[in-house]
Amino acid sequence: MTLIRADHERGITTLALDSPANRNALSAPLVAELGEALARCAGDADVRAVLLTHTGGTFCAGADLKAPPDPAAFVHLMRTVVELPQPVVARVTGHVRAGGLGLLAACDIAVAGPGSSYAFTEARLGLAPAVISMPVLPRMDPRAASRYYLTGERFDAAEAARTGLVTLAADDVDEALAPVLDGLRRSSPQGLAASKALVTATVAETFDRWSKELTARSASLFASAEAREGVTAFLERRDPAWVL
Template sequence: MTLIARTRARAVETLSLDSPHNRNALSAALVGELAGALTDAGKDTGVRAIVLTHTGNTFSAGADLKDPPPPEALVALLRQIIELPKPVVARVTGHVRAGGLGLLAACDIAAASTEATFAFTEVRIGVAPAVISLPLLPRTNPRALARHYLTGERFDAAEAVATGLLTTCDSDVDRLLGPILEGLRRSAPDALAETKRLLTARVLEAFDRDADALTALSARLFSSPQAREGMTAFLERRDAAWVV
């Protein structure tokens, strides 16, 4: 079963997360297939830019609790998006949770519909947004992000723009993307690659400095008793034992 749909129009490759049965959760299989699609697009001289989007009403529900990717695989995917020599633009028309927010942060430009919602739900299942902090912390407002990290509250697209998670939002996300993609098509490929390197230098410093420690933290938390209780409670649709 193919989990990533690919289409192309005027040198823009669109990669769609296409696993709506589990709300495009980041399974080991989906992460691997997306990494392969990004590799192909990065090598293809006919591709000027990449749009990362989704089928269904959810961009991504975060890690697949039944088939999660190893933390190292998610780190590698996020770094791949950042290091790709072509701009990656996120197009979001649905909900984004937990690890899916790491994908948004790794993209160079992120545009969403005003109907989209967002939440860092990790703390509610007994873990932390560890690995996805690598692209998130260098690119977002730390005071605004603290509330969302610590409470797991749902927030809207306007708040996501204010936080720095999104570039822009509108009731019609494709109206936003039209001029963005046209601008990328009119830009020289080598100039785009060098400009992207300027923009991502600080983010890659965070990967070089913190990736090993955050990978270890993620693995430790996911194997903890609180995480087992939190994930079980989530799957059983009940409150975790610590809820007061």
């Protein structure tokens, strides 16, 4: 079963997360398949940029809680997006939760539609946005990150743009993307790679510094009794024991 749908047109390779049965959750197979697809793009001279999008009403629901990927594998995927020589542009017309926000933040440009919504839900499950902090915190307004990390509140595309989590909120995503993709097609491969290296330097340095520690922290949290209660409560559609 293919979980990533790929198309190519005029220098733009579109990779669509195509696992609607679990809301494009980050299962081990999806993480592996997306990583392989990105690696193929990196080695293809005909790919000027990657457009990352989704099928269904959810861009990415975060980790597949029934079969979560190894944290190190997910870290590698996010770093692949950051270090890909071609720009990666996210087209978001659905919901994004938890780990999906790490994938989104790793992208160079993100355009979001009015039907999209966002939430860092980890704290409500006894977890924390550990590994996704590496691409998220260098891009997001610190005060906004504090609020949404701690409360798990849902926010809309306009707020995501205001806080720096996405580049642009637009009523018509494809109309807003048109000049972005045109600009990328007009830029040279060398120019794009060198320019991307400049704007992603801080994010790349964050991965260099924190990958090992935050991967271990994520694994420890997932293995904790509190997280087991939080995940079980989520799957059983009830409040966890700590809710007051």
